[in-house]
Amino acid sequence: DSGVTQTPKHLITATGQRVTLRCSPRSGDLSVYWYQQSLDQGLQFLIQYYNGEERAKGNILERFSAQQFPDLHSELNLSSLELGDSALYFCASSATSGGSLYEQYFGPGTRLTVT
Amino acid sequence: LAKTTQPISMDSYEGQEVNITCSHNNIATNDYITWYQQFPSQGPRFIIQGYKTKVTNEVASLFIPADRKSSTLSLPRVSLSDTAVYYCLVGDGGATNKLIFGTGTLLAVQP
Numbered sequence: 001d002s003g004v005t006q007t008p009k010h011l012i013t014a015t016g017q018r019v020t021l022r023c024s025p026r027s028g029d030l031s032v033y034w035y036q037q038s039l040d041q042g043l044q045f046l047i048q049y050y051n052g053e054e055r056a057k058g059n060i061l062e063r064f065s066a067q068q069f070p071d072l073h074s075e076l077n078l079s080s081l082e083l084g085d086s087a088l089y090f091c092a093s094s095a096t097s098g099g100s101l102y103e104q105y106f107g108p109g110t111r112l113t114v115t
Numbered sequence: 116l117a118k119t120t121q122p123i124s125m126d127s128y129e130g131q132e133v134n135i136t137c138s139h140n141n142i143a144t145n146d147y148i149t150w151y152q153q154f155p156s157q158g159p160r161f162i163i164q165g166y167k168t169k170v171t172n173e174v175a176s177l178f179i180p181a182d183r184k185s186s187t188l189s190l191p192r193v194s195l196s197d198t199a200v201y202y203c204l205v206g207d208g209g210a211t212n213k214l215i216f217g218t219g220t221l222l223a224v225q226p
Contacts, residue, residue, distance in 0.1 A: 002158065033214070043159070043202060043216040056212035090158050103149070106158025 003027065004107035006091050012113045018079040021110045025072055025093030031055070032074040033094070033104060034066055038087040049074055050096075081114045088112075119203055119217035126223050133190045133224075137203030137217045140184050146206035148179060148186045153200045153219075162201075163188065190222075198224045 003026035013019055025032050034046040045058035049068035060066075063081075068074045078085060088111050092104040119139045127133045139148065147166050151159035163170060165177040165186070176189040190197060203217040
């Protein structure tokens with residue numbers, strides 16, 4: 001158990017809909033990262049927040065947005081969903097702001113299926 | 116933009132040493148190289164991290180040449196439970212703090 005929790009574990013929705021994925025980092029970790037994993041794209045970095053502020057942005061679509069709240073939990077919002085958005089979405093946390101420098105702890109993921 | 120490439124798959128037998136290489140041709144001067152292990156339907160798990168030369172911990176070694184354009188994860192005496200996908204992770208080499216996972220290497224360990 002990494003100490004990172006993600007909800008829900010599974011999500012099935014229709015095209016055009018909007019969903020919110022939630023992540024709680026390990027106790028004391030200030031950074032939260034979001035990743036998308038699909039069969040054809042592998043693990044793709046989406047975005048990183050550090051102590052409530054956006055720190056780095058990866059290949060995140062404009063239809064997707066995220067935020068980190070004062071209690072450090074984070075939410076990833078996916079809107080106007082398309083079939084191609086079906087994937088595993090992972091959240092990770094680390095103690096500090098350094099992207100590749102510090103060990104990231106990954107949650108169990110949310111499997112999103114868009115039908 | 117950094118590009119990280121790995122062999123798609125490797126086969127090994129129990130008890131052998133396995134070396135998996137990652138090519139990261141545009142790594143930033145201050146970026147570290149991290150390796151993760153992933154089992155099906157689970158999040159990646161940290162294995163080892165290094166900046167240059169050699170790093171060793173209780174499960175693996177990491178070799179990084181002077182130019183840092185590649186790195187090699189070495190797993191000594193693998194067992195069946197080491198069958199997994201292994202990823203390297205680096206920064207994108209620019210000022211954006213983006214992170215790039217390698218393409219992943221599926222290691223299959225046979226008895």
